[in-house]
Amino acid sequence: xxxxxxxxxxxxxxxxxxxxxxxxxxxxxxxxxxxxxxxxxxxxxxxxxxxxxxxxxxxxxxxxxxxxxxxxxxxxxxxxxxxxxxxxxxxxxxxxxxxxxxxxxxxxxxxxxxxxxxxxxxxxxxxxxxxxxxxxxxxxxxxxxxxxxxxxxxxxxxxxxxxxxxxxxxxxxxxxxxxxxxxxxxxxxxxxxxxxxxxxxxxxxxxxxxxxxxxxxxxxxxxxxxxxxxxxxxxxxxxxxxxxx
Amino acid sequence: xxxxxxxxxxxxxxxxxxxxxxxxxxxxxxxxxxxxxxxxxxxxxxxxxxxxxxxxxxxxxxxxxxxxxxxxxxxxxxxxxxxxxxxxxxxxxxxxxxxxxxxxxxxxxxxxxxxxxxxxxxxxxxxxxxxxxxxxxxxxxxxxxxxxxxxxxxxxxxxxxxxxxxxxxxxxxxxxxxxxxxxxxxxxxxxxxxxxxxxxxxxxxxxxxxxxxxxxxxxxxxxxxxxxxxxxxxxxxxxxxxxxx
Numbered sequence: 001x002x003x004x005x006x007x008x009x010x011x012x013x014x015x016x017x018x019x020x021x022x023x024x025x026x027x028x029x030x031x032x033x034x035x036x037x038x039x040x041x042x043x044x045x046x047x048x049x050x051x052x053x054x055x056x057x058x059x060x061x062x063x064x065x066x067x068x069x070x071x072x073x074x075x076x077x078x079x080x081x082x083x084x085x086x087x088x089x090x091x092x093x094x095x096x097x098x099x100x101x102x103x104x105x106x107x108x109x110x111x112x113x114x115x116x117x118x119x120x121x122x123x124x125x126x127x128x129x130x131x132x133x134x135x136x137x138x139x140x141x142x143x144x145x146x147x148x149x150x151x152x153x154x155x156x157x158x159x160x161x162x163x164x165x166x167x168x169x170x171x172x173x174x175x176x177x178x179x180x181x182x183x184x185x186x187x188x189x190x191x192x193x194x195x196x197x198x199x200x201x202x203x204x205x206x207x208x209x210x211x212x213x214x215x216x217x218x219x220x221x222x223x224x225x226x227x228x229x230x231x232x233x234x235x236x237x238x239x240x241x242x243x244x245x
Numbered sequence: 246x247x248x249x250x251x252x253x254x255x256x257x258x259x260x261x262x263x264x265x266x267x268x269x270x271x272x273x274x275x276x277x278x279x280x281x282x283x284x285x286x287x288x289x290x291x292x293x294x295x296x297x298x299x300x301x302x303x304x305x306x307x308x309x310x311x312x313x314x315x316x317x318x319x320x321x322x323x324x325x326x327x328x329x330x331x332x333x334x335x336x337x338x339x340x341x342x343x344x345x346x347x348x349x350x351x352x353x354x355x356x357x358x359x360x361x362x363x364x365x366x367x368x369x370x371x372x373x374x375x376x377x378x379x380x381x382x383x384x385x386x387x388x389x390x391x392x393x394x395x396x397x398x399x400x401x402x403x404x405x406x407x408x409x410x411x412x413x414x415x416x417x418x419x420x421x422x423x424x425x426x427x428x429x430x431x432x433x434x435x436x437x438x439x440x441x442x443x444x445x446x447x448x449x450x451x452x453x454x455x456x457x458x459x460x461x462x463x464x465x466x467x468x469x470x471x472x473x474x475x476x477x478x479x480x481x482x483x484x485x486x487x488x489x490x
Contacts, residue, residue: 012368059369074364081365089365119319120326120334123257124304124373 002066005073006096007032007046012087013057013235014127020051028052031085032063039079040069049102049243050109053195055235057128060091062243064102102243108172110188110242113201113233118181125182130237136208138178143214144204145174145185147221154193155224157203159232162194167224169193176204186241198233199226206230247311250318251341252277252291257332258302258480259372265296273297276330277308284324285314294347294488295354298440300480302373305336307488309347347488353417355433355487358446358478363426370427375482381453383423388459389449390419390430392466399438400469402448404477407439412469414438421449431486443478444471451475 009032017025021033029046036044046063069076073093080090099105116122116129117136151170158167173188185201203220206212212220212230220228254277262270266278274291281289291308314321318338325335344350361367361374362381396415403412418433430446448465451457457465457475465473 010365010368057369077365087368089368091363091365118336120255120322120336123255123332123334124302128369 001098002068004096004098004100005065005067006092006094006100006102007063007065008091008093009058009061009063010089010091011058011061012128013052013055015087017054018052018056019048019058019061025054028058028061028088029063031088032080032090035080035084036065036067036076038083039076040067040071042067042069047102049106050240052240053198053235053238055238057236057239059239060242061240062102062106062245064096064100066098100245105245106191106243108188108190108244109192109240110173110186110244111192111197112239112241113185113187113197113237114239115183115185115201115205115233115237116181117178117183122180122182127236128239129182130234132205134209136183136205137210138176138183138208140210140214141183141204141208142176144207144217145176145187147214147217148174148187148200152221153224154196154221156220156226156229157196157199158193158226159195159199160226164193167193169196174200188244195232198235198238199229199231201233201237203230205233246343247313249341249343249345250310250312251337251339251345251347252308252310253336253338254303254306254308255334255336256303256306257373258297258300260332262299263297263301264293264303264306270299273303273306273333274308276333277325277335280325280329281310281312281321283328284321285312285316287312287314292347294351295485297485298443298480298483300483302481302484304484304486305488306485307347307351307490309341309345311343345490350490351488353433353435353489354437354485355418355431355489356437356442357484357486358430358432358442358482359484360428360430360446360450360478360482361426362423362428367425367427372481373484374427375479377450379454381428381450382455383421383428383453385455385459386428386449386453387421389452389462390421390432392459392462393419393432393445397466398469399441399466401465401471401474402441402444403438403471404440404444405471409438412438414441419445433489440477443480443483444474444476446478446482448475450478
């Protein structure tokens with residue numbers, strides 16, 4: 001059996017159609033597999049921890065891949081980074097047990113969602129934030145995160161088209177901060193349904209706009225009805241921050 | 246006399262030849278004056294707080310400008326931002342006393358200089374950092390900032406071509422931190438000679454490389470000889486962070 005590898009990477013999602021290979025679209029998986037295949041002179045396949053939607057960014061994405069080579073991991077990383085397109089970088093390559101699986105071995109994932117609420121749009125944060133130009137009641141928004149904590153059926157916070165067969169997920173941490181006109185939502189859970197983080201962010205935003213009240217959130221969760229929750233916030237504000245194993 | 250205005254702006258220096266208008270180069274001042282002139286339908290001139298070199302970024306740059314208009318400051322800002330090129334944003338426009346001068350009224354300036362020391366190059370920090378790929382002794386670098394504090398003749402930390410007639414400057418704060426493979430130098434002073442921040446950053450880097458020792462810095466300052474200090478660090482890592490009035 002070949003050696004298994006844990007590969008950590010970061011990417012700017014703006015110019016990619018998400019992680020997973022698909023026809024007629026440029027994806028991160030395709031670019032990363034191509035770069036490894038060129039340097040290793042053999043076909044290389046990756047299994048990623050998450051599909052991630054088009055436009056979503058990753059600070060510490062993890063994939064695993066089986067291959068054998070004489071090239072040291074650090075030299076391999078430098079070679080791959082030299083030919084990867086702008087916006088994708090491999091941060092580390094580590095040998096790991098054959099049992100390690102980027103998706104199934106993950107204990108939890110942490111996402112951040114950022115909203116630029118400045119009147120002008122921060123030059124240095126773009127394109128990694130959602131720019132929102134209307135007034136928001138941040139104090140009211142801060143009452144929301146607590147309601148998502150714990151184990152719940154999150155069907156109300158799921159878009160159609162996901163592949164999940166169970167809908168209960170546990171949220172370990174959820175918090176909101178405001179600094180330099182950037183609102184940052186940090187959320188950590190044992191797993192997330194399709195678009196779940198973006199719908200939670202959109203629901204908190206709907207509370208900030210006054211369309212929903214923070215104390216409505218428990219009922220929205222219990223209803224299991226997608227239409228009761230807020231909008232699906234756009235992908236550019238979302239970043240897969242960390243995967244814990 | 247027309248109304249004086251304090252104008253705060255941010256810009257990504259990567260694509261501009263600094264602040265100050267010059268022939269055959271695209272500068273921030275030119276773009277900002279042009280945008281104000283279009284919206285106000287009158288020629289508008291700005292006086293900026295600092296020239297800033299080509300490639301240097303600004304988080305809170307300040308200029309002042311005399312003009313009269315019926316347009317409210319916030320509407321004017323939105324109009325100007327709508328036509329400014331990518332990478333420049335006006336953050337605020339405030340009426341101010343006729344005595345206010347963006348340069349002469351400034352009490353101090355704070356700059357940050359950032360070095361990306363990761364092996365891969367942070368996708369999200371580029372192009373706002375200097376990427377440096379060789380090993381650095383950060384512990385030794387941390388002994389440097391204290392030596393710059395206080396009032397000194399900083400002739401050794403000045404490139405030729407500046408317009409300063411006195412060479413004493415007072416440094417109020419100087420510190421170094423390391424987080425997520427980014428070294429950040431923060432420096433606040435009553436003024437800076439030509440390229441002074443970049444030469445201080447380059448000197449601290451030379452200490453990190455072992456070419457200089459931190460305890461040599463007082464003698465380098467006393468020598469007033471440019472050649473005794475370290476290199477001039479490149480502009481892309483430098484950001485004018487704040488101007489205090």
